[in-house]
Amino acid sequence: MLRDRLPASVGVGFKPEHFDALVASPGPLGFIEIHAENYMGAGGMPHAMLTKLRNSYPLSLHGVGLSIGGAGPLDQAHLQRLKILCERYQPESFSEHLAWSTHDGAFFNDLLPLPYTDETLSTIVAHIDDVQTILGRRILLENPSTYVRFAESTWGEQDFLNEIARRSGCGLLLDVNNIFVSATNHQIDPLAYLDAFPIQHVGEIHLGGHAPDEDDEGLPLLIDSHSAPVADPVWALYAEAIARLGRIATLIEWDNDVPAWPILRHELERADHILTRHPVEQAA
Helix, strand or coil, X not given: CCCCCXXXXXXXXXXXXXXXXXXXXXXXXXXXXXXXXXXXXXXXXHHHHHHHHHCCCCEEEECCCCCCCCCCCCCHHHHHHHHHXXXXXXXXXXXXXXXEEEECCEEEEEEECCCCCHHHHHHHHHHHHHHHHHHCCCCEEECCCCCCCCCCXXXXXXXXXXXXXXXXXXXXXXXXXXXXXXXXXHCCCHHHHHHCCCHHHEEEEEEECCEEEECCCCCEXXXXXXXXXXXXXXXXXXXXXXXHHCECCEEEECCCCCCCHHHHHHHHHHHHHHHCCCCECCCC
């Protein structure tokens, strides 16, 4: 099974308000992750903090702006900024989303869904090839949280991700909360989704919180908000994923309504408790 260079432990998405706590008393912290786009400036306090933490922790870069699923060409200027960032910090992993966010030069500040067709598959594989060639590294592609389905889709999501990984050589980032959100929104069984997921390509797991809502017909609708603790059914699904994968790098995401460090540390410790009950899977 493929593994990137992140340790098989639990990390957190770094937020500046947690810097002092991370330096003083990080708990069972195995790595940190940042959104790449927040560090594309040349210097300043963000880089000073990150440099200090990078000296102590493995680093994962998580992109939100490449628009890998977009119909148009990749933004080469953005890709070059990303390359400079990777060269500066030499992260153990880089990941992006199965989504699009730009069109004709406009940036929509969201991760938007796409149909699963042969055409989009070819476009995404070509984009991943470009990214991996320019960065000189394998990337991980994250499964999305979705709220709509496209009538023109001819692939199931798990088969689509598997084929992307097979053709491009990329790995996958398994977001367990996204599975639960999408399964709830589309009224499918999240465990059945997990059973069909191509886990042989997974190099990292994400865990995060979601916000409950209702659609126009009064049915449950979950929003992937990253603004709350991990929900109990997502913890249960995570335990199922670890039972299949073995011990693997796991990130706690909390990007909005960011809590005090002790609350985030509690989430970290809860994931660590589940993770360390399982052996480390050896890379194939």
